[in-house]
Amino acid sequence: MGATKTDHFTDKQNDLSVLLKALAHPARIAIIEYLIKTEGCICGDIVNELPLAQPTISQHLKELRSAGLIQGNIEGTAICYCIDEKTWTRLQKTLNQLFEKIENKKSCC
Amino acid sequence: MGATKTDHFTDKQNDLSVLLKALAHPARIAIIEYLIKTEGCICGDIVNELPLAQPTISQHLKELRSAGLIQGNIEGTAICYCIDEKTWTRLQKTLNQLFEKIENKKSCC
DNA sequence: TTTATATATTGCAATATTACGATAAATATA
DNA sequence: TATATTTATCGTAATATTGCAATATATAAA
Numbered sequence: 001m002g003a004t005k006t007d008h009f010t011d012k013q014n015d016l017s018v019l020l021k022a023l024a025h026p027a028r029i030a031i032i033e034y035l036i037k038t039e040g041c042i043c044g045d046i047v048n049e050l051p052l053a054q055p056t057i058s059q060h061l062k063e064l065r066s067a068g069l070i071q072g073n074i075e076g077t078a079i080c081y082c083i084d085e086k087t088w089t090r091l092q093k094t095l096n097q098l099f100e101k102i103e104n105k106k107s108c109c
Numbered sequence: 110m111g112a113t114k115t116d117h118f119t120d121k122q123n124d125l126s127v128l129l130k131a132l133a134h135p136a137r138i139a140i141i142e143y144l145i146k147t148e149g150c151i152c153g154d155i156v157n158e159l160p161l162a163q164p165t166i167s168q169h170l171k172e173l174r175s176a177g178l179i180q181g182n183i184e185g186t187a188i189c190y191c192i193d194e195k196t197w198t199r200l201q202k203t204l205n206q207l208f209e210k211i212e213n214k215k216s217c218c
Numbered sequence: 219t220t221t222a223t224a225t226a227t228t229g230c231a232a233t234a235t236t237a238c239g240a241t242a243a244a245t246a247t248a
Numbered sequence: 249t250a251t252a253t254t255t256a257t258c259g260t261a262a263t264a265t266t267g268c269a270a271t272a273t274a275t276a277a278a
Contacts, residue, residue, distance in 0.1 A: 002236050002263030008160035009135035013142075020133035025266085026118035026126045033122075036210045041217050044224060051117035056267050058226055063265095073218040077224045077275050082218045083211055092208045099201045101145045102192055108150050109182040109191045111233030111266050134236085153254060165237050167256055172235095186245050186254045 012094070019091045022067030027052055028060050032083070035070065041082035043072075121203070128200050131176030136161055137169050141192070144179065150191035152181075 006014050023029060027050060034049055035041050046061070047054045061081060064070045068087035073080045115123050132138060136159060143158055144150050155170075156163045170190060173179045177196035182189045 002261070004134060004136075004236065004264090005161065006135060009139055013135040013138045017133050017135045017138055020129050024126050024129035024133045025113060026115060026122040027113075027266095029122045029126055030118055032207070036207075036214055047225090052114065052266095053268050054225075055227080055269080059266080062226085071218045074275090077222095079225065080218055083214070085211065088208065088211050092204075095201075095204060098141070098145075099197065102194065102197050105145055105192070109180045109189055111231075113234090113266065136236095156255095161236095162238050163255075164239080164257080168236080171256085183245090186252095188255065 016091075016094050019067055019069070019087070019094075022063055022069055025060065027056075028064055031057075031060060031064065032069070035081060035083055041080055043079050043081045046081075125200075125203050128176055128178070128196070128203075131172055131178055134169065136165075137173055140166075140169060140173065141178070144190060144192055150189055152188050152190045155190075 004017075009017075023032070030050055031046055034046055038045070047057050050057060052060075061070065061072070065072055065081075068084055069091075070081050071084045073082075113126075118126075132141070139159055140155055143155055147154070156166050159166060161169075170179065170181070174181055174190075177193055178200075179190050180193045182191075
C-alpha cells in the first residue's frame with residue numbers, strides 16, 4: 001500500500017490529478033509565476049529568486065517539465081525554461097468544465 | 110527535511126497549493142464528480158461507488174473537507190457531503206488569474 | 219586544454235501520503 | 249435496552265515527497 005490506485009480511475013481523472021499534483025507545491029507555483037513575470041523566461045535566476053537550494057529547484061523544474069507544464073531549451077551553459085501552453089490549455093479546459101458544473105448545481109447543505 | 114518550506118512563500122501561493130493538493134488525487138476528483146452528478150449529494154454511497162475501502166474514503170473526505178472543498182451535514186446516521194461553493198469560487202478566481210497571465214504572455218521557447 | 223559557470227544526478231534523512239483491517243462512536247430502529 | 253447501520257479513528261505497512269550536500273556533466277571562455 002501507500003501508492004495511489006490509479007488503475008481504478010478514468011484516464012481523465014488520472015490526467016487531471018497528475019497536472020494538479022505537479023502544481024500543488026508553493027515552490028512550483030512560485031516558479032510558474034516567475035516564468036510568467038520575467039521577460040524572455042531566463043532561467044537559472046530562479047535559484048537566486050527562490051529560497052531553496054539549487055538541487056531542490058532543479059528537482060521541482062523536472063517535475064513541472066515531466067507533467068508538461070514547462071519546457072526547457074538549452075542556451076549555451078544555461079537552460080531556458082518556459083511555460084508549455086498546450087498543457088495549460090488542456091488543464092484550463094478540464095477545470096473549467098468542472099467549475100461550470102459546480103456553478104450550475106445548487107448545493108444542498 | 111521532507112516537509113514543505115511554506116514559510117518562504119506568500120500566503121496566496123500557499124493557499125493555492127493547499128487547494129490544489131487536496132484535489133490532486135484521482136479518488137478525490139472522483140468524489141467531487143460524484144457529488145456534482147448525484148441529486149441531493151447523498152453520501153455513504155460514495156463507498157459503494159469507488160473502488161476503495163470505507164476508511165480510505167473517509168480519509169479522503171476529511172482532506173477535502175479540511176481544505177474547504179466540501180461540507181458535511183449530519184442527517185440521521187448518515188452524513189450528507191456536498192460541494193462548498195465559496196472555496197471553489199476562490200479557487201476558480203485564483204486559477205483564472207494565472208491562466209489569463211499565461212494566455213497574454215507569448216512563450217519564447 | 220584548463221578553468222569557470224550552469225544545471226543535473228546521486229544518495230540520504232526527514233516527513234507526508236495512501237490504503238486498509240480492526241475498532242470505536244453515534245444514532246435510528248426494534 | 250439491544251441491535252443494526254453509518255461514519256470516524258487508530259494503528260500500521262508501503263510508498264512518495266521534500267530538501268540538501270556532494271558530485272557529475274556539459275558547455276563557454278580563457
